[in-house]
Amino acid sequence: MSEIGKLLVFFGIILLLLGGLFLVLGRTSLPLGRLPGDILYRGKRTTFYFPLTTSIILSVALSLLLYVIGRLRH
Numbered sequence: 527m528s529e530i531g532k533l534l535v536f537f538g539i540i541l542l543l544l545g546g547l548f549l550v551l552g553r554t555s556l557p558l559g560r561l562p563g564d565i566l567y568r569g570k571r572t573t574f575y576f577p578l579t580t581s582i583i584l585s586v587a588l589s590l591l592l593y594v595i596g597r598l599r600h
Contacts, residue, residue, distance in 0.1 A: 545555040559580050
């Protein structure tokens, strides 16, 4: 049970850091979520939004970050 508690605390800290990062990024003029390639469809009664380019950029950045962390651990 102790391991689950440690895991929950770890994920809580990660979520706190990500939330702070999003708050800081929201105040800057970075166009994350509004990049060319992000799909936006507005119909009469619906709106569909899929941030394709933003998702790819975040995926590459997180992959590089996790790669570097993995290399530093070994």
